[in-house]
Amino acid sequence: MPAPAAILDIDGTLVDTNYQHALAWNEAFVQHGFVLPIWRIHRLIGMGGDQLVAELIGEDADAEHGDDIRAAEGALYLGSIASVHPFDEARELIEDLSSGDRRCVLASSAKQKEVDHYLDVLDARDLVDSWTTSDDVENTKPSPDLVRAALDKLGTEDAVMIGDTPWDIEAAERAGVPTIAVMTGGFSRAELEEAGAATVYDSIPALRADLQNTPLAG
Secondary structure: OOOOEEEEEOEOOOEOOHHHHHHHHHHHHHHOOOOOOHHHHHOOEOEOHHHHHHHHHOHHHHHHHHHHHHHHHHHHHHHHHHHOOEOOOHHHHHHHHOOOOOOEEEEOOOOHHHHHHHHHHHOOOOOOOEEOOHHHOOOOOOOOHHHHHHHHHHOOOOEEEEEOOHHHHHHHHHOOOOEEEEHHHOOOHHHHHHHOOOEEEOOHHHHHHOHHHOHHHO
């Protein structure tokens, strides 16, 4: 049997962005009069901004301030994007999963400008079959839209996702796709296992070293 296709989450999985996002969200909320413990924001990183704001300040406040907060976060995050770097062996993992006949897609609901930066720092444009951006999804994680968009680009339902947050795992499960999780996003092994990850690794190098024993081995 051929090995399943690979769906690779980008933010927090291949590139180290979760804490920049948490700080950008924090400043965006403060600018609009909402002072929150940053740990509460971090707990929701990986959830799309269309849902994160309401989770933190409620639907009424989201209706009044949400669009402005999301716009502010986007600008603040872009201001820090130069500090974003790939995790160790991230590109090598993409190479592993793009070799032979296996298809591989990078999955993100970020804006095109952010995805372009990630593709550049990973030097991945010529490695993968395709990638997604915010233009490909209507609802962000934990809705399954992103994973379904990735499956459409892969042209198969036989795929495995690699992600770093419970929201990745939930979105993939709702699309019928198993997830291998890495602890690079700041979530614990227990949290990722409880969310339903097929297996959990503490880093990309640890995953690469055991790739033959994961669902991606076929």
